[in-house]
Amino acid sequence: MYVAVKGGERAIDNAHAWLAEERRGDTSVAELSTSQIREQLALAVNRVMAEGSLYDPDLAALAIKQARGDLIEAIFLIRAYRTTLPRLGASEPVETAKMACDRRISATFKDAPGGQVLGPTFDYTHRLLDFKLAAEGETPQAPEAEPAGGPTPHITGFLNREGVIQSEPEGDEIPPDLTREPMELPANRSLRLQSLSRGDEGFILSMAYSTQRGYARNHAFVGELRIGAVAVEMEVPELGFAIEIGEITLTECETVNQFTGSKTEPAQFTRGYGLVFGQTERKAISMALVDRALRWKELGEEDQGAPAQDEEFVLMHADNIQATGFLEHIKLPHYVDFQSELELVRKLRREAQATSMPEAAE
């Protein structure tokens, strides 16, 4: 016999307790510390910081541990935390030209001032499982060299001197803040870049990939990709000048794209730009390609109706926290709505039957 369902509260508490137990796993295996995650799963930490929009490796490591390695869940934890933090002010723009580069490559020039620095990359590894890692051995020390002295100027700066690459307009307007104002469309470029920078890596990657496969094709060269530490400076009102408040690692990608000119612009190279927290180069390159695809209007290009050209489509669907929340909410009870649909379907079927078999309906 039916008894009204009660006990949601106890079920929730029990589910949480079980979850905590599953998170820990087999207790005969040593527990993972957050510093182990921070040091040894650094690229996961970087992704969580980038899409969580909060630069804090320790908190990101904690979130990954709490989320049992589910990175979107970890990003969610970070976002929910950052939203409660007071906003003390805004930093000065970071000077990526002064970056202490761990990695800096250009696909457009064989060599350039500052040199090509591969850095710690997977690029030329053979993707063979290394069973030695399963045996928990010590990793031999990598050879060291003196850090390259002198500045590492941006590659696109050289092209700019020749005038063959489009120059970006100067402006000192304060960019809108995606996290403090509702997204309004059409969005300007700084708003688009904010959205792409915190957008889902998989989504941005697929959007970028689609442009390479011909949906708004615009062949991109990686003019430069650089990864390294930059100083964050902030002007303190009491002092009246900017002081360094810390250092963050960033990945910056500038693409150089073919452009044969349009009604409004002469033939020249154009740019796409990606800037992401941490070592996150797949994301930064993807971001640059999508940024370039979204600039079709200002460059007077044709609207090909491609998904990556569609600002509203890209920006409204890039955020994985919005997407996963809404997707997963269909697990919640919907029986009131389903009941009304059920009544409607029954009614429509009754009516259809009555018209197809009038005598039976009598």
Next chain:
Amino acid sequence: MTDQSYNFAYLDEQTKRMIRRAILKGLAIPGYQVPFASREMPMPYGWGTGGVQVSAATLMPDDTFKVIDQGADDTTNAVSIRKFFEKTAGVATTEETEKATVIQTRHRIPETPLHEDQVLVYQVPIPEPLRFLEPRETETRKMHSLEEYGLMHVKLYEDISQHGAIATSYAYPVKVEGRYVMDPSPIPKFDNPKMADCPAIQLFGAGREQRIYALPPYSRVVSLDFEDHPFDPSKADHPCDLCGAEDSYLDEVITDDAGGRMFVCSDTDYCRARREAGHVGAQAPAMKEGAGA
């Protein structure tokens, strides 16, 4: 006990102020969707973040809070949201519609008529009634500003020509004060008439979509229809099997694998109050309060 590491009702005062401004604007322009800078909340988007933010901005320390999902106080997400505010705001909570000053709801309007001292907060997934006719926000905002609702009427007309009836059974669009077409959130159309001329303030929060809209007390709210196909707020043609109510929205519950089923009030508080007052439904004797816990 309030969790002291967070501000009252979780959100900081500046954020609440921003939300209150959006609510006031919404009340001033009934049915108009006000963009607001929705915050990430500690529950997922799509799980009531809009409603939670509106409730957080509305609740005062001496309020009494009620949360329902599918009409019931004890569905998991209602429990979760109620506990959230018990923890972060320390407000009193109740399951009785009559005693609540702020009621957050998902998918239902309580059966007990609301009064002037109450605020009903709806959780809204897709605030745009025109969204499934036109996916672009830039277009739909234009359509609202030009009061260009022809597309909606064509859709309803096509329903009638194909099915003989308007094939929308929940989230049935309404027109507010003769101006804005508004999504009532996914309440069954049975609940639509309760929105009209309601003494309580009705607030709608859509967190993921960053929109708030509102109905001031005693607003004119009309469900869209045609003269020859008037709006029909239907429900299961059945009384409640527990309390015998003929006027409440019913859930269908499958009781065995041989096609057995019963109909019970979706509004659990309404059903409980009726049973306590001595009303008895057809299958009520077997009902044992709390036996399933």
